Amino acid sequence: MQKTAVLTLALVLNAGLLGAQAHAAGDAEAGATLFKRICGGCHQVGESARGSFGPQLNGIFGRPSGSTTDYQYSDAMKSAGIVWTRETLTAYLEDPKEVVPGTRMIFWGLSDPEKIDNLLAYLQTFQPQ
Numbered sequence: 001m002q003k004t005a006v007l008t009l010a011l012v013l014n015a016g017l018l019g020a021q022a023h024a025a026g027d028a029e030a031g032a033t034l035f036k037r038i039c040g041g042c043h044q045v046g047e048s049a050r051g052s053f054g055p056q057l058n059g060i061f062g063r064p065s066g067s068t069t070d071y072q073y074s075d076a077m078k079s080a081g082i083v084w085t086r087e088t089l090t091a092y093l094e095d096p097k098e099v100v101p102g103t104r105m106i107f108w109g110l111s112d113p114e115k116i117d118n119l120l121a122y123l124q125t126f127q128p129q
């Protein structure tokens with residue numbers, strides 16, 4: 001069951017990334033497309049964002065891990081003691097289980113630094129001003 005979901009996501013991912021390649025690194029617009037395709041099934045951002053399958057990701061830069069109040073984190077995430085920064089987010093997106101062993105986030109990891117840059121540029125647009 002889980003395997004099927006991951007496979008489906010991987011296929012969707014492959015289809016989506018071809019379109020994003022035309023953009024330069026750190027492109028928030030490309031990041032938005034990518035986010036919808038590969039994170040949006042589990043995470044929400046924006047004004048009405050709330051915890052769903054995963055926690056909402058508004059104001060993620062500088063946010064301590066496991067700290068939103070409307071989401072039930074895994075024990076692993078609750079006790080991870082990470083502050084999300086460009087560096088920790090990059091490492092987590094490359095390999096969630098390496099950074100937070102036992103995390104409930106089922107994600108194969110992103111190996112392309114440009115895609116991570118684009119995603120982070122997009123998430124940056126949800127920081128409080």
Ligand code: HEC
Pocket residue numbers: 035038039040041042043053054055057060064065066067068072073074075076077078084089093102103104105106107119
């Ligand atoms: C299959 C669902 C799923 C996908 C896809 C997914 N996540 Fe997650 N994510 C989760 C879950 C569930 C958690 C909570 C993990 C825990 O409690 O161990 C989480 C946690 C996180 C956290 C930590 C948040 C906090 O409050 O500490 C970040 C950051 C994050 N995800 C970013 C992303 C990004 C960016 C993407 C897309 C590249 C993504 N995730 C894709 C399910 C997912």
